[in-house]
Every structure is written in structure tokens, then in C-alpha cells.
Amino acid sequence: MATATKKAPAKKAVAKAATKPAAKNGVHENGTNGAHKNGNGAASSSSLGKGIPAKKGKGSFSEVAGKYCVRDIKMADEGRMLIQWAESRMPVLMHIREKYKKAQPFKGLRLAGSLHVTKETAVLVETFAALGADVSWSGCNPLSTHDAVAAALAKGGISIFAWYGNHEDFYWCIERTIDLKPHLTLDDGCDLINTVHEKYPEFAKRDVIGGTEETTTGVHRLRARAAAGKLYYPVYAVNDAITKWDFDNVYGTGQSTIDGILRATSVMLAGKTFVVAGNGHCGSGVAKRAVGLGANVVVTEVVATSALKAVLEGQRVMTMDEAAKVGDIFCTATGVKDIIRKKHFESMKEGAIVCNTGHYDAEINLKELASITKSKRTIRPNCEEYTLKNGKKIFVLAEGRLVNLAAAEGHPSEVMDMSFSNQLMCHIKLAEAHKAGKKLPKEVIDIPKEQDEFIAETKLSTMGMKMDKLTKEQLAYINDYNAGT
């Protein structure tokens, strides 16, 4: 993916003189100067040494140059309660936080992250800070930042650049986190890794210890980068952990996608024909939950084994050309572009609802929809009514961006607990290797089995569940190649 880094006018000071009195936490609202000094005393110069370019976003912001830019710092108390709510439902992550508090594995290290700013992410961010890291954060999607949570993080002293509706300054925010000169990067969708590699290759090769990637789409990008010989530091594929993709991708996406669709539409799912494009981990999770609510699920696929799985789950498989004619609700979960395009919109039923739960907004071709549209209005939050030139109405949710985060709150805390425990443990591994003077290969690294086992066992024990253990005899039996009938 091309790194569409903004070319903003150079050297225009971002922050005007403070017009408001100092906020409670000692920083000014709407811009005071003062470059961010990180915990190690390294001045956080912008763009690795150049001046901070102006941002383009409209509306008002709470901003301290070099330190944070959020929508409204006054939302911090609301955000703090949401973070506390998430903490109480993320026992594995909180357990690891406690376990490593004394050791301070990240002391002296700087970490930049680009991942949806939700209450669950805030628990992860504050865990890194509690374990000694100097952290700087941005969102990884224009519509997924929870502004109250961003405000709470800023007020709590985290360097954060994120707000809901950030279409214009998405890469500006990522660049501000790179200003920290991170040793570690944490991504969801590879936009931070791509920016560091494409804009600052020497810095990536020389100074970055390693990183992690959260999502399926991001890991695809990462493997493509590695295959091209263009990956300059080791990156753990967090997405591919069993305790991530068999849970977050399936149950997390399943529940949060339905949640987003319902919040944006409040329609009844029972009796509807619900078309899911893509029966991978994410799509199959959505299909399962739609079935549970009484929908007739149709799956479209390009991989025969995935299509077959849907059939044996009792779902129908069709091409999108056929599905477009019968669907009431469409949800894309493929990671591929142009899944729903002009010819599909043209054959859809009156009132069809279309949304996406994949990482990028490329799956529904809204340009082609616009080309056959007469008029458009927002009929309810996150729901746009397109009236086509032929008079038919089609409804698009969350501008074709991931509906679960844009229209709802993303996956529940309980499942993010495991995903983010993987994130944390991988970064602890990177930090420990660095401190031991050990060089990891500049590759995409898989998650060790012991990490999955530890996270799953800890999760089970926090749920009060106990497992059996194999007896010595059972162990000998399964390893005996002569045992038979």
C-alpha cells in the first residue's frame, strides 16, 4: 500500500498562544508551546528534526504542541470511567501489568502505536507506560477514535494524536508519534510501519528494535514487505496467535459487527437475508451471530474450502452477482477491494443496507455508487441514504469503514484482553532481547506456542475454569507408535 503521507506546509506553528487558562493537569488547552520531552530526556522534535507542519482538520481541538491533540480534553473524566470499566474486564492484561511492574521492562524505551483509540486500547497504552515505556499514540482509522478515551489518555500524561472523524490529518497524527523517535512500533493495519519504512528508512534500519502487527490485513502487507526484502526490523504477527485470531477475529468481530449494524439501523435481523462477503475468521464470526439472530445467511467466497465450511454450517453460497439480487443486508469482511461495485448496487433490492467490517474502506466501491446516485443524505448517525438515479434507495453504514468501530465500540473488552496480552508479551520479548544484546531476525515472526498457552490458561483461570492434565500413562499412550486396536 502506498504511504500517503501528507505534504503539509512546512514550519507553520501548530499551536497559537494559549487562549485559555491552564487545565487542571498543568497543560493548556488549544495550544501552548513547549516541545515534548520524553522520559529519557530526548527532545521530541517533529518529523525527526524538521518543524511540525500545520494540520488541516476543521473544528476545535485540545492541543499541546508535541504532546497531544485530541477533540476535547474536558471529556477526560468520561473517558477515565470507560477505561476503568475495560480494566475490570481485562484480567489477563492487568495480571501481566502487575507481574512486570517491578521489573520495568520498557524503562528507557520509546514506543509509538497506531491502533484504534478505544477504552481497551487505553488499558494497553497505560500498561506500557506503567511498565516504563515512553508512549506516543495515534488512531489507525479515521472513524474509530473514542474522543473521551483519547482525552483521558492525554490528561493522564500520554502523548496522543487522535480524534473521531480524522480524515484530513490521519498521517499527520502518525508522524507526530514518530517524532518520539520510537524504539518499538505497534500497528494495526501497518500504516505506522509503512510510514517509518518509506519516509525514514535509515532510522528504521538503525534505531528501531522491532514491532508488532495486530490485524489480518496488516500481516498480509507485512509479509508482502518482507518478501520484497523491504522489512527493516523484526515484527511479530500478533494477528496469527491462536489466542488472537480464533477469538478476537471470530467472536469479537461477530459481536461488534452486529452491534454496529444494529446501532446504525435498529433493524430486525430475524427473517432478513444477510449476505456476508468472505468466510474467513472474521466473516464466519459475523455469519454465526447473524444466524443466531434469525437471519438467512448467504456467503460469497473465492476460496473453495471456506465456501464449503459455510455450506456445512447450513448457509448458502452464491456469487456476489446472485447475492446482490436477494440480500437485505450486506457486510464485507474480505480484505479485498471492490467486493460490492456498480453492477451489484444496480441489481440490489430497494432499501438494501450495505456495510463493511474489513480494515480498509476499499471493499465497497462508493465512487461507483456515487456515479449512479441522484442525491444523498444522512438519515441517522452512521447511516447514509443514497437515492439512485432510478429512484431506488440504498443505505450505506459508516461511510464503508469498519462498522464495528465506527458505529459501535469495537470488540468487547473480554476478547481484547487476549489480543492485547499478546501485544504486550511480544513487546516485552523485543525489549528483553534488546537489553540482552540479542538481535532478532528482520522478519515477520510467529507467536510462540508457549505464549498462546500462557494467555489461554490465564484467561481460563480468571473465568474460574479448570482443565484436566494428561496422566503419565495417557502421555505414554499417545506417544506410543505401536499402540493400536
Ligand code: ADE
Ligand atoms: N479492534 C476491534 N475492536 C477493538 C477494540 N475494542 N479496541 C481496539 N481495537 C479493536
